[in-house]
Amino acid sequence: MADYPLLSLVAAAPPGFRHCPSPAQAEVRRGIFALFAPTPEAGEAALQPYLGKITGLLVTPAPALRWERRPSGLHHAGIPPAWEGLIPDIIRPILELLALAQAQTDAKIGIERELRRAGEDRQRLVNEFAAFRESLLKEIAERRAAEEALRESEARFRVIFESVNDAIFIHDPQTGAILDVNPRTCEMYGYSRDEALRLTVGEISSGTPPYTQEDALRWMRRATQGPPRLFEWRARDKAGRLFWVEVNMRQANIGGQGRILVTLRDITARKEAEAKLRDLNLDLERRVQERTCDLESANQELEAFAYSASHDLRTPLQSIDGWGQALAEDYGDRLDKTGLGYLATIRGEAKRMRQLIDALLQLSRVARSEMSREPVDLSALATEMAATLRQHDPGRAAEIVIAPGLTARGDPVLLRTVLQNLLGNAWKFTAKTAAARIEFGQARRDDGRPAFFVRDNGAGFDRAFAAKLFLPFQRLHRQEEFAGTGIGLSLVKRIITRHGGEVWAEGEVGQGATFWFTLAE
Amino acid sequence: MRAASASTITADGYRAGCELAEPLRAAAPEVILLFASIDYQPEFPDLVAGLTETLGRTDVLIIGGTGDGIYETGRVAHRGVCALGLHSEGKLQWTVAVEKGVAANSFAAAQGCARRALASLGGAAQFAFVLADGVKADGTGIVAGLASVLDIPFFGGLAGDDRKFARSCLVVGGEVMEDAVAVLAARGELAFAVNAASGWTPVGQVGSLEQCNHNLIQRIGGMTAEEFLREQLGKNPSEVDLGIVPLAVYETAGEEHFALRTPSRIDPASGALTMFGSIPAGAPVRVCTASRAEVLAGVEAALTGVRQPPLAAAAAVIVVSCAGRKWLLEDQTKEEVERVFAAIGRRLPLIGFPSFGEIGPFRKADGSYTSCRFHNVTYVVCLLGT
Numbered sequence: 087m088a089d090y091p092l093l094s095l096v097a098a099a100p101p102g103f104r105h106c107p108s109p110a111q112a113e114v115r116r117g118i119f120a121l122f123a124p125t126p127e128a129g130e131a132a133l134q135p136y137l138g139k140i141t142g143l144l145v146t147p148a149p150a151l152r153w154e155r156r157p158s159g160l161h162h163a164g165i166p167p168a169w170e171g172l173i174p175d176i177i178r179p180i181l182e183l184l185a186l187a188q189a190q191t192d193a194k195i196g197i198e199r200e201l202r203r204a205g206e207d208r209q210r211l212v213n214e215f216a217a218f219r220e221s222l223l224k225e226i227a228e229r230r231a232a233e234e235a236l237r238e239s240e241a242r243f244r245v246i247f248e249s250v251n252d253a254i255f256i257h258d259p260q261t262g263a264i265l266d267v268n269p270r271t272c273e274m275y276g277y278s279r280d281e282a283l284r285l286t287v288g289e290i291s292s293g294t295p296p297y298t299q300e301d302a303l304r305w306m307r308r309a310t311q312g313p314p315r316l317f318e319w320r321a322r323d324k325a326g327r328l329f330w331v332e333v334n335m336r337q338a339n340i341g342g343q344g345r346i347l348v349t350l351r352d353i354t355a356r357k358e359a360e361a362k363l364r365d366l367n368l369d370l371e372r373r374v375q376e377r378t379c380d381l382e383s384a385n386q387e388l389e390a391f392a393y394s395a396s397h398d399l400r401t402p403l404q405s406i407d408g409w410g411q412a413l414a415e416d417y418g419d420r421l422d423k424t425g426l427g428y429l430a431t432i433r434g435e436a437k438r439m440r441q442l443i444d445a446l447l448q449l450s451r452v453a454r455s456e457m458s459r460e461p462v463d464l465s466a467l468a469t470e471m472a473a474t475l476r477q478h479d480p481g482r483a484a485e486i487v488i489a490p491g492l493t494a495r496g497d498p499v500l501l502r503t504v505l506q507n508l509l510g511n512a513w514k515f516t517a518k519t520a521a522a523r524i525e526f527g528q529a530r531r532d533d534g535r536p537a538f539f540v541r542d543n544g545a546g547f548d549r550a551f552a553a554k555l556f557l558p559f560q561r562l563h564r565q566e567e568f569a570g571t572g573i574g575l576s577l578v579k580r581i582i583t584r585h586g587g588e589v590w591a592e593g594e595v596g597q598g599a600t601f602w603f604t605l606a607e
Numbered sequence: 608m609r610a611a612s613a614s615t616i617t618a619d620g621y622r623a624g625c626e627l628a629e630p631l632r633a634a635a636p637e638v639i640l641l642f643a644s645i646d647y648q649p650e651f652p653d654l655v656a657g658l659t660e661t662l663g664r665t666d667v668l669i670i671g672g673t674g675d676g677i678y679e680t681g682r683v684a685h686r687g688v689c690a691l692g693l694h695s696e697g698k699l700q701w702t703v704a705v706e707k708g709v710a711a712n713s714f715a716a717a718q719g720c721a722r723r724a725l726a727s728l729g730g731a732a733q734f735a736f737v738l739a740d741g742v743k744a745d746g747t748g749i750v751a752g753l754a755s756v757l758d759i760p761f762f763g764g765l766a767g768d769d770r771k772f773a774r775s776c777l778v779v780g781g782e783v784m785e786d787a788v789a790v791l792a793a794r795g796e797l798a799f800a801v802n803a804a805s806g807w808t809p810v811g812q813v814g815s816l817e818q819c820n821h822n823l824i825q826r827i828g829g830m831t832a833e834e835f836l837r838e839q840l841g842k843n844p845s846e847v848d849l850g851i852v853p854l855a856v857y858e859t860a861g862e863e864h865f866a867l868r869t870p871s872r873i874d875p876a877s878g879a880l881t882m883f884g885s886i887p888a889g890a891p892v893r894v895c896t897a898s899r900a901e902v903l904a905g906v907e908a909a910l911t912g913v914r915q916p917p918l919a920a921a922a923a924v925i926v927v928s929c930a931g932r933k934w935l936l937e938d939q940t941k942e943e944v945e946r947v948f949a950a951i952g953r954r955l956p957l958i959g960f961p962s963f964g965e966i967g968p969f970r971k972a973d974g975s976y977t978s979c980r981f982h983n984v985t986y987v988v989c990l991l992g993t
Contacts, residue, residue, distance in 0.1 A: 112660045115621040115653075139621065139653070195618040196686070199646055203685050203769060210770065214846070221845035228843070 090181045092174065094122035095132055100145070102174040109133060114140050118185045120177050121145065126162045133160070141188045143180055145173060153180070240341060250349075257346040259310045259337065262287060262303045265345065274331075274352060276324035292320035292328050306346050309335040318353065329354040393450045396443045403443065407436045442559075445573035448503075449558065452580050457497045464492040464538065467502055468526040471509045484513065484522035492528050492538065494605045500581045507574040508540040508601050514568055515599065516544035535604065543598035547591070555591050578603070608797075608991060609634040609696065610923035612956030614679035614689035620650025624657020627690045632662060636692025638701050638791065640736070640925065641671025641778060642960035643688035645768035648673060648776050648783065654688065655781040667692075670703045670791045672738040672766035672777045674960030675930040676940075680953065683941040685769070691923055691958040693991070699734075699795035702727035705779050707787045709744035716744075717752025717788050724792040725756060732759060732792040734799060736925070736989075739788040741765030741775045741963030745821065746884040746981035749788055750966055753979070760976040761790075762801045762987050764927035764962030770934070775963065798919060798992035802912030802970040805867050805985040806905025809855040809893035811839035816892055822885045824854075824870075827892060831878025836870075839894040844873060850931050853984055854882070857891045864969040866980035867895060869931055883931075883983045884964055899939065902932060902984075906946040909986045912970040914950070918992035924951065926959030927987040933961040935984070943986065951990070 091113050094103040103122050106113065109132060113119065119142040123129030129144035130137065137158050144156065148164025156162050163180060165173055247254055253271035255264055267282045275282065275290055288299025295301065297320040309315050314336035321331045331350040338347040410433040418426065465488055472486040486509075494501065509524065516522035525541045545568070547555065554560040556579040559572040578601075582589040586606025593599030611634035615626040631639065639658065647654060659665055671690075679689035695701070704727060706720035717739070725732055735757055739749050746765055753761055766775035776785050814828030814835050827835040836844040836852065844852065849872070855865035872881040886892065897905075924947060933940045940961075947957065967987035968976040 111621070111656065112625075115619075115657070116625045116661075117622065139619065192617055192619070196616055199618070199686055206769070206771075217846040225843065225845070 090117065090185070091119040092122075093119060095128060096122065096124060100170050100173045107132075111136060114142060118142060118181050118188060120181060122173075126156055126160075129162075130156065130158050130160065133158075141184055141191075143177055143184060145177060151176075236342070243340070253331070253350040253352075255348040255350070256340060257287075257306060257348060259306065259344055259346050262299075262306050262346075271350070274323070274350070275321070281324075290322055292322055294320075297321075305333075305335055309346055310337050310344075319350070321350070330357045389450055389454060392446060393454070396446045396450065399443050400440065403436050403440050407433055407440070410436065442571050442573070445571040445577075446558075449573055449577055449580065452500065452503070452577060452584070455500075457500065457584055459495050460498065462494055462496050462498045462501050464494055464501065464505065465490050465526075467498075467505050468492075468509060471502075471505050472524075475509065475513045479513070482513075482517070482522070484516055484519075484524060487523070487525045487527075489525075489527035492526075494538075495607070496585050496605055497581075500584070504578050504581050504603065505540075507578050508603075511570075511574060511601075512540055512542035512544065512599075514544075514570070515546075516542050517568075519544050531602075531604075537602045537604045539600050539602045541598065541600040546593040546595050546597045546599050548595050549593060552591055552593070556589065608698075608922040609636075609694040610691060610956045610991065611636070612680050612689065612691045612923070612958050614677060614682040614684075614687055614958070616682075616684060616687040618646075618650075620647065620653030621657035623647070623650065623688055624654040624659075625661045626657075627654075627688065628658045628661030631658075631690060631692035634692040634694050636662070636667055636694050637699075638668045638670070638693045640691045640693075640791070640958060641669055641688065642674055642677050642690075642958060643671065643778075644676055644684075644686035645673045645775070646686055647688050648774075651776075651778045651783045652781050655778065658690070659781075668701050668703050668791070669781075670736075670738065670777075670779055670789055672789075672960070673775050674764075674767050674962055675769055675933060676961050678926055678928070678944050678957065678959035678961075680955075680957045683944050689958045689960075691925065691956055693923065695793070695795065695797070699793040699797055700728055701791070701793050703779055703789060703791050705777070705784065705787055705789045707784065709740055709749065709788050710786050713739070713745040713748030713788070714752040714755075717749040718755050719752075720788045720790050721753045721756035724790045728792055728794040732757065732794050734793040734797045735759060735761035735763075736791040737761055737763035737788065737966055738777050739763075739765050740777065740785050741767045742772055743775075743786050744788065746964035746966065747887070748885070750979055750981040752788075753790070760801055760968045760970075761979055762803075762925075762927065762967035762989055764960070764966055764987070765964035767930050767961065767963035770930065772963075799989055800913040800918055800970060800974075800992075801967050801976075801987065801989040802909050803866075803965065803967040803980065803982055803985050803987045804905045804908035804912065804969075805853075805895075805897075805982070806902040806908065807853060807855070807867055807895035807897040807984065808901065809865065809895050811894050813857075813860065813891045813893050816886055816888055816890045819886060819888055822882045824880045824882055824886060825877070832880040833873055833875070833878035836880070836894060844870075846873070849873070850935060850984070851897070853895050854886070854892045855895050856886050857893075858978065858980075860891045864977050864980075865893075867983045867985055868892075869983040884981050899936060902935060903939065903942055903946060906943050906986050906988075907950065909988045910947060910950045913988055913990045915972060916974045918990055921951065921955055921990040921992045923991040924955050924957040924959075925989045925991065926957065927962050927965045927967070928959060929965055929982070929984045929986070930961040930963055931984045932986065947988065 092103040093106040093109050093113060095107055097105050099105050100122055109121065114133060114136055121129050121142060122145045125146055126144050133140065142160055144160050144162045146164055147167050150166060152164040154162045161184060163177055165176060247268045251270060253274045254268040255271060256266040257263060258265055264283055264285060267279055271282060272279055286299055287302035291297045291302060305315055314334060317333050319331050319333045321329055330353045332353045334349045336347055338345050410429055414429055468488045472488065512524045516524060523543050528536050528538050531537050556575045558576040579589050582603050587604040589603040591599060591601050611631045613627045613630035615623045617623040617626055655669055659667060676685045677687045677689040702724055704720050704724035706716045709716045737753060744765060766777055768775050774785060776783050777787050777789050779789050816824060816827055818826035824832045833844060849870050853867040853869045856868050857865050868882045868884055868886055870880040870882055928943055965982040965985045965987045966979060968979045970976055
């Protein structure tokens with residue numbers, strides 16, 4: 087049985103009680119106690135600081151035995167003075183009961199708190215379970231959606247797989263084993279699907295490098311490590327027939343697994359067509375070469391003939407002119423005016439024919455001569471030409487404008503001939519123009535490349551005949567109007583062509599003309 | 608070193624204090640560590656009064672705090688109060704320092720507290736145990752603040768409540784306080800070993816924390832924090848993963864040791880994670896996983912660290928486990944303490960509490976320590992010896 091503090095506010099304490107006029111906290115808060123006081127109120131006053139936190143019994147003298155619970159929470163036992171000697175025995179069961187009650191209260195508080203915590207934990211678990219359930223449902227929904235998407239994707243793939251006109255193989259990326267083939271593969275190779283799934287890639291390849299099992303596995307390794315591979319392959323069907331296929335090999339996720347997807351297209355017909363085309367091209371090239379040789383030979387013969395003919399014609403012409411001169415000198419006094427006129431005509435035509443022959447010879451020489459390539463100061467050449475023209479015709483008051491600093495790479499002799507002809511033509515065709523103006527310069531064409539030009543404001547030409555300008559002996563003006571051989575522009579075109587350039591003309595009748603030319607860089 | 612522990616679940620503070628005092632009386636404690644469940648918060652003054660009056664001493668240093676339950680040699684409970692009395696037999700000078708204002712600036716408060724403790728001991732200390740308000744303090748800031756002053760391995764934890772995250776409090780002497788950090792420090796000859804371990808294993812790729820705001824983690828490894836978790840886990844992270852999928856936080860890439868950070872909230876809109884404690888920007892992190900068995904094995908790992916190399920003689924055990932571990936282990940909570948007893952026997956007095964964040968270093972095989980870290984879901988154990 088526990089010992090409970092038995093305290094007394096009054097000095098004359100009952101048996102077992104200790105006089106304690108002012109109980110300390112340690113005496114009344116540690117557990118159950120009894121306090122002997124004159125009145126309950128006096129006892130409560132002494133315990134005032136601890137009321138509400140203590141459980142104890144106030145013992146007071148009373149006319150009769152009584153027991154009550156005080157509003158302060160303390161218990162009160164009134165004991166008649168006659169029984170004072172029995173007080174410890176009387177109150178002990180009460181103190182035991184109070185101790186039991188206190189222990190029960192402690193336990194109750196503990197249980198209440200545990201229950202509260204359990205309730206909170208339960209609610210938390212409910213909340214967590216709800217969150218988990220929601221999360222799980224969401225995950226299930228997402229997974230179902232993903233599975234549905236996968237099923238649809240696989241269904242689409244299967245339709246394509248079954249119906250496409252290319253052979254399709256699905257390989258294991260690790261071993262290279264054939265895991266699936268489509269119907270077109272079976273048609274192409276002549277194997278049933280079951281047979282195809284037991285084959286190695288080497289067995290459906292030509293078997294000679296670089297079309298062996300090892301080569302195929304090497305391609306697969308590359309495909310697993312990088313972008314799709316496109317290459318041609320020499321394949322072999324069940325009957326041993328070799329044929330060409332174009333292979334597209336890539337890694338792919340099929341049914342959630344990493345696979346190698348290979349599509350094959352039979353390109354045998356294309357390869358045969360390519361071979362035929364190659365043979366045709368070779369034949370064509372050979373024929374063009376032969377024809378070019380023939381043409382070159384004929385051209386050379388023609389050039390030689392023209393040169394030879396022109397050269398040979400010069401001698402009788404010189405004789406005609408010479409004999410004409412002799413006739414004029416020795417028999418001129420015996421010829422009447424008409425005869426002298428005929429003689430002058432004969433000599434004039436002979437002279438003109440010699441000029442034509444000289445021009446032809448020059449044209450021929452241009453084609454045959456060796457050509458050099460060096461920097462040429464075109465502005466200086468044009469200035470020189472202009473001076474010569476003025477010297478030969480000092481009475482002309484034409485304005486000649488030459489852009490300075492124009493240079494090009496080419497043969498200086500041939501380029502001199504070009505400028506001589508173009509400036510000479512401009513000089514000639516501005517003879518009847520009041521304020522003649524001739525210009526040599528350079529301008530950018532529509533495509534941005536530079537071109538040289540010789541421009542005049544002379545007679546011009548009908549643009550309908552512009553294409554004929556550069557043909558030999560084609561003249562757009564009458565001889566009486568403007569003299570000439572009709573060779574000059576042919577000569578220009580041939581020289582410009584030999585320099586890798588172009589020449590063309592623009593003009594209108596009475597509006598002048600512009601001759602453009604370019605030279606290769 | 609003399610030590611004794613006690614615990615009670617008596618609700619009345621004074622009587623609880625008296626009950627705790629009786630077993631401690633033999634140790635004549637100079638210092639008493641006190642851990643209690645949050646329902647004792649209003650009882651602390653009476654509890655301390657009962658304790659000191661029963662001991663008959665007013666000069667005893669008392670430091671304690673609330674947690675989500677108690678661990679004591681004879682009791683592991685949701686609610687109750689436990690105490691450890693220590694007497695250094697004249698070998699130690701003890702002090703307790705307190706600083707308020709952890710909510711505003713955890714680093715500065717901890718720094719001030721450590722300075723105060725050191726000043727009280729004449730500028731040097733060999734031992735430091737720390738408690739801070741676990742609802743208001745940033746554990747990372749607390750550790751950084753202490754480390755800026757203390758050059759010794761210190762340990763402790765953040766006070767908590769019964770999983771409501773509503774309030775936690777410290778008790779120093781008879782005063783109950785919130786928004787505070789307290790340090791128990793000692794100067795003199797004190798042998799102790801402390802170690803932290805969790806049982807979690809980092810998996811997947813290391814990501815660098817690129818964007819954060821205190822404990823709000825926004826971007827890791829070029830993606831949102833949620834995307835990082837999803838990529839590493841291979842599934843969408845959800846509420847159910849919050850307590851069991853922590854991040855391993857390294858001080859430097861490739862480091863063996865790591866502290867854990869547990870997410871407390873996922874913001875699906877921004878992909879940000881709210882963590883129990885901040886992580887320094889730029890820190891390498893990895894997602895961790897563990898089974899219950901592995902979590903329990905973390906206790907043994909922590910004990911291995913404190914026993915190798917061994918102390919000459921151990922006098923008491925202090926454990927700071929995580930409330931999150933308790934929630935995760937559910938009915939296996941007692942098993943943590945049982946593992947301790949299985950390793951070191953039941954003769955040593957032991958107290959501890961489930962905290963809202965653990966503080967401690969990793970002990971190396973040669974007995975030296977790493978820097979002190981702030982942990983989540985981790986077990987910190989300290990053997991006090993002579």
